[in-house]
Amino acid sequence: MNSWLDVVAGVVLGLLVNEGTEISPWLAHKVLRWAGAIQQPGRAAEFAEERSATINSRPGKTFKLCTALGFLLAAMVHRAVDPGTTARSRRLAVLRLRVLAAIAASGLYAATWGLISLFLGKPSLSPMVSMGLALFVVAMVVFHLPLQTPKAALYYGTLPAILMSLLWIGADFTAPLVIATLLAPVYGTAQAVRMLLRDSRLLARIASVVAIGTVITATAVVQLETMPPHAVFPFSLGMTGLGLVGGLCVEIGLLLIEHVENEWHDMGVTPPAAIRTHGRD
Structure with missing residues (x-):
């Protein structure tokens, strides 16, 4: 019984890894749009277009997604430390x-x-x-x-x-x-x-x-x-x-x-x- 479960788990895991690798470039550009929406609201498309060349230049499919996740993390940090315009927002x-x-x-x-x-x-x-x-x-x-x-x-x-x-x-x-x-x-x-x-x-x-x-x-x-x-x-x-x-x-x-x-x-x-x-x- 355990051997069958191991085989099924191996097949499913292999499919997930293969499909996940294939959709990584598409997902990378989606993540880039999310990063733009967070860091520059109203300019998400322009933000993504300006950085698409960086994503496309990365070798491998997974590396493209990792680069996009890096942009997303940087955008979240940028949003978190935005000083705002009031004394209270700057303290926060x-x-x-x-x-x-x-x-x-x-x-x-x-x-x-x-x-x-x-x-x-x-x-x-x-x-x-x-x-x-x-x-x-x-x-x-x-x-x-x-x-x-x-x-x-x-x-x-x-x-x-x-x-x-x-x-x-x-x-x-x-x-x-x-x-x-x-x-x-x-x-x-x-x-x-x-x-x-x-x-x-x-x-x-x-x-x-x-x-x-x-x-x-x-x-x-x-x-x-x-x-x-x-x-x-x-x-x-x-x-x-x-x-x-x-x-x-x-x-x-x-x-x-x-x-x-x-x-x-x-x-x-x-x-x-x-x-x-x-x-x-």
Whole structure:
């Protein structure tokens, strides 16, 4: 019975994949129209026509659909962070921008923990969900805190990490202590990296942050994989390293916020001073 079900499921799945691939170009242009309706109401057809050449130039049918979905996502983000014309709409736009940036940061951190658990041979959704949610909350707090000078950023990054490392002396592996160690250097790390990369282009800054985070993550994974059982110091050191990675994820969120606020500035739109803390100085 199970063999028949497997055969039927395989045939149905094959048909779905084949038909889905065939309709991908048609669906891509439909998605492009939806993106135009969201980003430029009243100009959906013109929006789609201007970007059709980009869709058609993509090799493969599925890649065309992925490109159109990228336009749709960009349109949704553009609509979400539209500053509007009133002070209230601008406040809401800033809040939505920070929520989206926090989602991006926490999503990256959750994905990092998923890869870590996979490399350690213990794949689990629990660390992804818990650390993603924890970093989302921390990111929202960081986005509302003021900018720091390089010296202050270094202080806020190293002192909490050192204090948390000292708490590991004679301590057991408890979840609250692990989470606190991971989140301790986030604020200072994000601020310090932002100050170091502030004169670079957005994509170059994000690429630099991802490269640094990849190196630190790989080092921390090796540290955790090779440490002796119940070795407190190597474990706390690895957790601190992964805390730095969390700070780098929040830094990507800060870069996105700064980029959008700078675009607002170029448009002559300035959000209320009480909530504008991450744009141009």
